[in-house]
Amino acid sequence: MAGLAAAPGANDAQNYRRAPGLFAWLVLAPLLAWLVLFVVAPTVMLVAVSFAERDALGRIVWIFTTENYVRAFDWLWLKVLLVSVWYAFLTTVICMAVGYPVAYTIGRAPPRWRSLLLMLVMVPFWTSFLIRTYAWITILSKEGLVNSMLLNAGFISQPVALLYTPFAIVLGLVYNFLPFMILPIYTSVEKLDNAMIEAAYDLGAGPLRAFSQVIIPLTRPGIAAGAMLVFVPSIAMFAITTLMGGGTNPTIGEVIFKQFTSGRNQPFGAALGTLLLLIFILALWLTRKHREENA
């Protein structure tokens, strides 16, 4: 928001152009109110609660303590965090590998096909993600679709455990977050300048070289945005990991959820939440710094 204020030392003409007038503020007001109400205020509350204590019923007691943070740095919770980061990383990589070709194909398809193909990507969003997750449970269970097909085809003689495994967790995450990878990459691919690719070929690059040195760098903003949109929510997701993973190998989202419910320890949950937030801020800051150095 500091950027909205006029830079000191700028001349009057610039000042006039850069400082938003009353009308601009009025237009911005709903957005600012939204940000304050739903981003700033909850974050301040989260941080405040993380330094508080709680009574036997789990009610917050406003006595300052740093104990929640001391406890949060226990190896146990760090291990939980590492497991969550690992699942989120796997999810992001698989989404990228699967999503890029899809996004590229859609982006390079004839325009009249594009909207139809894009709609197909969005169709699953029309049902609640919980319902889609429950659907996976019926597909993957021992008496489910996959196992009965494999049994009938004679590939296996005993049902295989697919559900309630790390495989199921990653599958569930990839399935739910794949569109978040496809859409931003698609936007980048759609804007690809054909002349650039032709130029690469004219200058003697093979398809592989053209792809790795021209197409990938040109679509990098889409890849970066997609990676962020998949990675960040995957870390904190707890519904899919609990339902499809069976609750063994708890993830950080699940642990935080438990603090707010059965653990009766909102301040500790808030401390874990604040740490997770700090990790995201750090990651974003590092990527931005890296990008600026490269530019």
Add this chain to the structure above:
Amino acid sequence: MKTKTTTLLSALAALAVAGCGKAPETAPAENTTQPQAPAAAAESKQLSIYCWSEYIPQSVIDEFAARTGIKVSVENYASNEEMLAKLGAGGGNYDIIQPSEYVVEALVKENLLHPIDHSKIPNLKNLSPQFLNLPFDPGNKFSVPFMAGTVGIVWNTELITGDIKGFSDVFKPENKDKIVVLDDAREIVSWALLSQGIPVNDVSDGNLEKARGVLANWLPLVKVYDSDSPKTALLNGDVAIGVVWGGEGAILLNEDKKFRWAVPAEGTHLFIDSLAIPKDAKNVANAEAFMNFILQPEISKQISDAFPYTNPNLEARKLLTAEQLANPASFPTDEEIAKMETFKDVGAQSSKIDELVTSLKVQ
């Protein structure tokens, strides 16, 4: 199923009539056990219920609304602690909540409940004395039992051979990856305590360490943690044996003869979920009317039909089929109940219990 649909339809019809006629006060004429209806009419015609999900059938709520003309709003929670958090934060203006026994105890201790006027709830006489006047609320000054239940072992005889008597038969190396248990740290720790002959409410740090020793061997064998619907993994064949709520076990036994039920030999947890009125409730008379309503035998029977837990209502039990009453997961024998313990509030120890179970899951 058919009868349920009919009641629902008639309830809806009654609702429609009441809505059109704008004379709902005349509706409860047929209902002689509701002398409090005029009192309820005197104050606002609203009732706000905050209850467990999947516990009070919608048909029962609709019928109450139709008979009394009271507008009922319902919100659900999935754990006692979720409810406590909301109540503690001063959120929601609820007239009825549905806490378990140890939560009633805590709420009474914190002076957060409104005393109940027994003269407004004549149907209390229908309840079995077994579930009344218990240590968590002597004299039932603040709570009316809704359903009771237990935690026990259910197994699939096609996948598990041999007799199952207690927790030690469940948590055996040969059952690795075949077990579902409730995703509830307090429950899990109580089983470990019972296996060591320690009472479930004796959760001192020393006893928790003993429980840790037991659970370090048990929990790596578990395939699924699920409190909401542990029957799903058993029905799908993903696991073969489970430690689950009695109501879930009862549904499995009804579903398929291959399932068997046992009350753990080591002892187990008897839970009693009650209805209570928060201290700052606005519609106390309506709340008491609702309590009296669900204690009517035919209404209480409807609840049992939908959610087969242990019905404390003796008059309602007379309306249940022999098959329903014979379901060992719904109705444990008196000797079995005598060996069960109810939970007491353990306050801040609940955080340690939670951490203990989480740490063993992570390994």
